[in-house]
Amino acid sequence: MKIAILPGDGIGPEITKQAVNVLNALGERFEMEEAPVGGAGYAAHGHPLPEGTLKLAKEADAVLFGAVGDFKYDTLERALRPEQAILGLRKELGLFGNLRPAILYPELAGASTLKPEVVSGLDILIVRELTGDIYFGKPRGVRECPDGPFKGEREGFDTMRYAESEIRRIAHVAFQAARKRSKRVTSVDKANVLETFQFWRDIVTDVHKEYADVELDHMYVDNAAMQLVRAPKKFDVIVTGNMFGDILSDCAAMLTGSIGMLPSASLDANNKGLHEPSHGSAPDIAGKGIANPLATILSAAMMLRYSLGKAEQADRIESAVKTVLAQGLRTPDIYEPGTSKVGTEDMGAAVVAALR
Ligand code: NAI
Numbered sequence: 001m002k003i004a005i006l007p008g009d010g011i012g013p014e015i016t017k018q019a020v021n022v023l024n025a026l027g028e029r030f031e032m033e034e035a036p037v038g039g040a041g042y043a044a045h046g047h048p049l050p051e052g053t054l055k056l057a058k059e060a061d062a063v064l065f066g067a068v069g070d071f072k073y074d075t076l077e078r079a080l081r082p083e084q085a086i087l088g089l090r091k092e093l094g095l096f097g098n099l100r101p102a103i104l105y106p107e108l109a110g111a112s113t114l115k116p117e118v119v120s121g122l123d124i125l126i127v128r129e130l131t132g133d134i135y136f137g138k139p140r141g142v143r144e145c146p147d148g149p150f151k152g153e154r155e156g157f158d159t160m161r162y163a164e165s166e167i168r169r170i171a172h173v174a175f176q177a178a179r180k181r182s183k184r185v186t187s188v189d190k191a192n193v194l195e196t197f198q199f200w201r202d203i204v205t206d207v208h209k210e211y212a213d214v215e216l217d218h219m220y221v222d223n224a225a226m227q228l229v230r231a232p233k234k235f236d237v238i239v240t241g242n243m244f245g246d247i248l249s250d251c252a253a254m255l256t257g258s259i260g261m262l263p264s265a266s267l268d269a270n271n272k273g274l275h276e277p278s279h280g281s282a283p284d285i286a287g288k289g290i291a292n293p294l295a296t297i298l299s300a301a302m303m304l305r306y307s308l309g310k311a312e313q314a315d316r317i318e319s320a321v322k323t324v325l326a327q328g329l330r331t332p333d334i335y336e337p338g339t340s341k342v343g344t345e346d347m348g349a350a351v352v353a354a355l356r
Pocket residue numbers: 011015066067068069070071083086259260276278279280281282283284285290291292293295333
């Protein structure tokens with residue numbers, strides 16, 4: 001199996017290195033090949049997504065991605081900025097299903113802003129659609145308002161739209177993910193107000209007929225936002241559109257306290273995908289050896305589970321992470337008095353040791 005390793009910028013190379021060490025410690029034969037992306041791609045080849053990097057990502061069975069971005073590239077024209085690499089990869093690889101788990105390990109219950117009893121043991125998965133919705137719908141723009149009470153004024157407008165096949169394929173992703181978990185899906189919409197999301201609800205209900213073993217319920221997004229902070233543990237898998245998913249996944253992420261713990265996966269129709277920590281390149285701590293590598297290590301576990309069909313190896317990595325947390329090892333972002341503060345390398349090495 002071939003894995004493309006794209007470390008990127010800032011803390012990207014430091015955290016990716018630890019994930020590669022963990023993958024190597026599994027005792028499997030992975031062929032791993034590295035290529036520059038983001039600012040590193042621009043520095044090496046004049047483009048954030050160099051041709052060779054894209055080719056490698058396409059021919060690999062999965063992509064492990066660090067993070068991209070640095071303020072030193074802020075003056076570049078938009079097409080050459082590091083962040084374009086992610087958009088380019090999503091488009092070129094056909095990635096439409098964004099999986100973002102929010103897991104709060106019991107040892108880190110104190111890191112959340114919510115009461116420990118509300119969040120301790122939280123383990124939910126948000127499945128966000130990535131290619132449709134109001135973010136990409138046309139027409140859009142600013143124009144002279146054609147009718148109604150504001151006729152003649154300028155108005156801004158966007159178009160919310162979802163094609164049937166777009167809804168079907170993300171629903172399949174959610175139901176299949178639920179099968180690997182506790183078999184419950186909550187589809188979040190705004191069917192009471194929006195035609196697009198009444199259609200969404202109808203299609204998700206139809207796809208559900210193929211998954212009799214999975215429970216489905218529907219919830220309006222305003223209620224879902226409320227329930228996420230009131231009783232988040234009631235959820236298992238949440239599936240929703242691009243915009244609602246953007247907002248709810250950041251909300252869910254923060255229930256867990258540190259972004260340094262949160263992995264993600266972006267999948268195509270065959271579950272091939274790009275796996276990356278939910279955080280960015282953290283230029284403020286880059287090169288200091290203190291970044292938390294666990295989000296990237298857990299992203300490698302998601303890669304094994306969802307893209308490479310190696311659930312057992314994914315379980316091994318996830319339990320190794322639990323072991324190091326139980327040992328009291330903490331990078332500064334999750335440090336609390338009474339625990340042992342370690343850097344990036346030592347945290348990675350501890351996971352490798354726990355695996356063995
Ligand atoms: P960020 O996620 O890089 O950092 C936010 C805060 O979290 C910082 O204080 C940082 O030190 C901390 N942090 C992030 N990851 C951490 C880790 N593993 N361990 C410990 N602390 C960690 O977001 P920010 O500062 O808004 O963006 C920095 C750069 O990253 C920008 O250029 C942005 O465009 C880019 N970015 C890239 C993403 C990607 O590659 N997918 C996603 C988000 C931002």
